[in-house]
Amino acid sequence: MDSILKNRPALKAEVAGYLWQKGWAERNGGNITVNVTEFVDEGMKALPAISGPRPIGKVLPHLAGAWFYCKGTQKRMRDLARDPMANGSIIRIRPDCASYEIVADLPVAPTSELPSHLAVHDYLLAKGSPYRASLHTHPIELVALTHSKKWMEKDAATRMLWSMIPETKAFCPRGLGMVPYMLPSSVELADATIRAIDEDYDVVMWEKHGVFAVDTGIMDAFDQVDVLNKAAQIYIASRNMGFEPEGMSDAQMKELSDVFNLPK
Ligand code: 2HA
Numbered sequence: 148m149d150s151i152l153k154n155r156p157a158l159k160a161e162v163a164g165y166l167w168q169k170g171w172a173e174r175n176g177g178n179i180t181v182n183v184t185e186f187v188d189e190g191m192k193a194l195p196a197i198s199g200p201r202p203i204g205k206v207l208p209h210l211a212g213a214w215f216y217c218k219g220t221q222k223r224m225r226d227l228a229r230d231p232m233a234n235g236s237i238i239r240i241r242p243d244c245a246s247y248e249i250v251a252d253l254p255v256a257p258t259s260e261l262p263s264h265l266a267v268h269d270y271l272l273a274k275g276s277p278y279r280a281s282l283h284t285h286p287i288e289l290v291a292l293t294h295s296k297k298w299m300e301k302d303a304a305t306r307m308l309w310s311m312i313p314e315t316k317a318f319c320p321r322g323l324g325m326v327p328y329m330l331p332s333s334v335e336l337a338d339a340t341i342r343a344i345d346e347d348y349d350v351v352m353w354e355k356h357g358v359f360a361v362d363t364g365i366m367d368a369f370d371q372v373d374v375l376n377k378a379a380q381i382y383i384a385s386r387n388m389g390f391e392p393e394g395m396s397d398a399q400m401k402e403l404s405d406v407f408n409l410p411k
């Protein structure tokens with residue numbers, strides 16, 4: 148079953164190692180889920196379940212028969228990077244759209260955030276989105292920003308981050324959505340995350356907790372978070388040098404958007 152993970156742009160387990168190296172994945176912090184249905188061949192479809200069925204806790208009508216790689220609950224990103232199949236598992240959603248079974252490799256129970264991750268995947272499929280990966284992690288500087296009301300205002304952080312370095316808007320053109328504090332793993336947090344993605348954000352901050360990002364593959368989701376967090380670090384570096392950073396001007400931002408054909 149390891150073959151499902153090999154040479155797949157959608158799922159690069161090395162991203163888990165980057166999360167650890169960045170200091171964004173303390174202990175079992177963060178989650179990864181990837182819709183791997185398109186990589187499943189007939190031989191794999193015939194495999195029996197090794198565990199389950201287990202309830203998802205939600206009915207997700209677009210997920211019947213879908214397959215996911217999920218980080219395991221209580222598993223560490225730094226271990227997942229080394230051995231993805233011992234620190235995560237492949238699950239398939241049953242025809243009732245309300246339960247799943249573990250198919251491979253070991254009976255590793257999926258992440259505690261499974262209902263919210265799967266709800267996001269259900270939403271993406273319903274919308275016809277090409278996005279197959281969702282990432283939750285704890286990037287230090289971006290989380291620090293959410294401790295201020297000023298940066299929790301809609302698009303305040305987006306504007307500041309975009310203006311720190313031109314690449315930020317180029318590579319994270321939808322900006323950063325903001326979701327007020329809600330209990331981790333709660334249905335309310337999952338619903339608010341989907342509302343923010345539906346507003347047209349790929350990357351959403353959970354106040355005083357972390358980030359949730361979606362993209363075609365897990366590397367792309369990581370890259371969006373990485374460019375945003377880099378911009379936050381530049382802001383903080385300027386503040387540490389004793390001044391408020393100027394930021395790119397409105398005219399410079401407009402020129403960038405025009406030349407690179409970015410949303411306004
Ligand atoms: O699964 O980060 O928010 C670990 C988490 C939950």
Ligand code: ZN
Binds near residue numbers: 357
């Ligand atoms: Zn978290």
